[in-house]
Amino acid sequence: MADNLLEIKGLKTYFYTEDGIVRALEGIDLHIEQGETLGLVGESGCGKTVTALSVLRLVPDPPGKIIEGEILFEGVNLLALSESDMRQIRGNDISMIFQDPQSALNPVFTVDNQLREVIELHQGLDKKEARQKAIEMLDLVGIPDPEARVEDYPHQFSGGMKQRVMIAMALSCNPKMLIADEPTTNLDVTVQAQVLDMINNLRKELGTTVLLITHNLGVIAEMSDHVGVMYAGRLVEYGDADTIFHAPLHPYTIALHEAVPRVTEKKQKLGVIKGVVPNLIYPPSGCRFHPRCDFSTEVCEKEQPKGEWVGDHYVECWHRREGTKL
Numbered sequence: 001m002a003d004n005l006l007e008i009k010g011l012k013t014y015f016y017t018e019d020g021i022v023r024a025l026e027g028i029d030l031h032i033e034q035g036e037t038l039g040l041v042g043e044s045g046c047g048k049t050v051t052a053l054s055v056l057r058l059v060p061d062p063p064g065k066i067i068e069g070e071i072l073f074e075g076v077n078l079l080a081l082s083e084s085d086m087r088q089i090r091g092n093d094i095s096m097i098f099q100d101p102q103s104a105l106n107p108v109f110t111v112d113n114q115l116r117e118v119i120e121l122h123q124g125l126d127k128k129e130a131r132q133k134a135i136e137m138l139d140l141v142g143i144p145d146p147e148a149r150v151e152d153y154p155h156q157f158s159g160g161m162k163q164r165v166m167i168a169m170a171l172s173c174n175p176k177m178l179i180a181d182e183p184t185t186n187l188d189v190t191v192q193a194q195v196l197d198m199i200n201n202l203r204k205e206l207g208t209t210v211l212l213i214t215h216n217l218g219v220i221a222e223m224s225d226h227v228g229v230m231y232a233g234r235l236v237e238y239g240d241a242d243t244i245f246h247a248p249l250h251p252y253t254i255a256l257h258e259a260v261p262r263v264t265e266k267k268q269k270l271g272v273i274k275g276v277v278p279n280l281i282y283p284p285s286g287c288r289f290h291p292r293c294d295f296s297t298e299v300c301e302k303e304q305p306k307g308e309w310v311g312d313h314y315v316e317c318w319h320r321r322e323g324t325k326l
């Protein structure tokens with residue numbers, strides 16, 4: 001059995017809003033092995049970001065609350081830690097890069113200032129050493145001419161370069177785990193590929209465990225060891241990347257594959273899955289995917305399917321359980 005760096009058990013996170021209770025995570029089980037990249041996919045609104053924020057205990061409260069479950073990081077339940085211990089974890093062990101670099105970089109300080117602060121704090125280096133390290137980090141993430149660029153302010157970098165600076169910042173505390181939440185969504189396709197390549201190389205070089213979140217299956221095809229598929233607050237399928245890409249069992253995963261743009265065809269054709277992700281104040285009865293599923297029958301409407309493991313492959317779907325060929 002491989003070592004799990006992170007293990008999420010029965011996690012429920014709700015938002016208590018004026019309109020009602022948003023059941024954003026309805027009992028998630030997920031694990032990430034030491035040193036691997038786990039891709040977490042699903043359409044917008046399925047609970048990917050809330051999963052990441054729950055791990056870091058950064059779910060906005062109010063209205064959000066983690067109401068049940070365990071999040072074990074190196075065997076320690078993060079949900080039982082004090083806020084100050086949790087701050088240590090966030091600063092030293094788990095770093096997150098957000099979709100929008102604007103939110104992580106302070107516009108009024110130079111990159112040198114911001115990177116050095118993290119490095120001095122976490123690596124116990126003096127100012128001069130920390131500056132050298134900051135330059136090394138910029139070089140590592142592929143910023144050309146890092147000695148000069150380190151003096152620049154965030155707005156002087158292009159979108160793709162800003163994303164790299166943010167990654168440098170997230171990595172400068174040498175985290176054991178990097179959570180990348182849609183790290184390339186706002187970037188054009190070429191830059192996307194470069195940033196993903198970079199994350200992949202860093203993982204190999206530094207041994208960082210990566211949780212890569214995206215709404216696009218195509219993005220994680222080449223870099224994930226395992227893939228988790230989320231739908232409407234549930235983990236509906238999990239397996240090694242090869243299985244999820246070549247032998248998926250859940251109708252939602254299959255639909256996601258069909259929605260990946262086919263660049264090989266003459267015209268880029270983006271398939272869409274019929275219907276929309278439900279409002280999680282009123283999630284559908286039974287299997288949450290049933291209103292959108294071509295294979296839905298009475299049982300799907302009535303009862304939440306129990307998850308089933310076949311070796312390393314997890315799927316929750318009534319018809320998979322009954323052995324119906326999808």
Ligand SMILES: Nc1ncnc2c1ncn2[C@@H]1O[C@H](COP(=O)(O)OP(=O)(O)O)[C@@H](O)[C@H]1O
Pocket residue numbers: 015017022024042043044045046047048049050051060063064279280
């Ligand atoms: N601050 C919040 N208040 C109320 N509902 C929220 C809040 N943040 C997220 N949600 C809800 O939680 C669900 C999951 O959201 P999220 O994790 O952001 O989805 P994803 O990252 O997969 O696009 C959605 O229904 C969303 O509306």
Ligand SMILES: [Mg+2]
Pocket residue numbers: 048049050181182
């Ligand atoms: Mg999100």
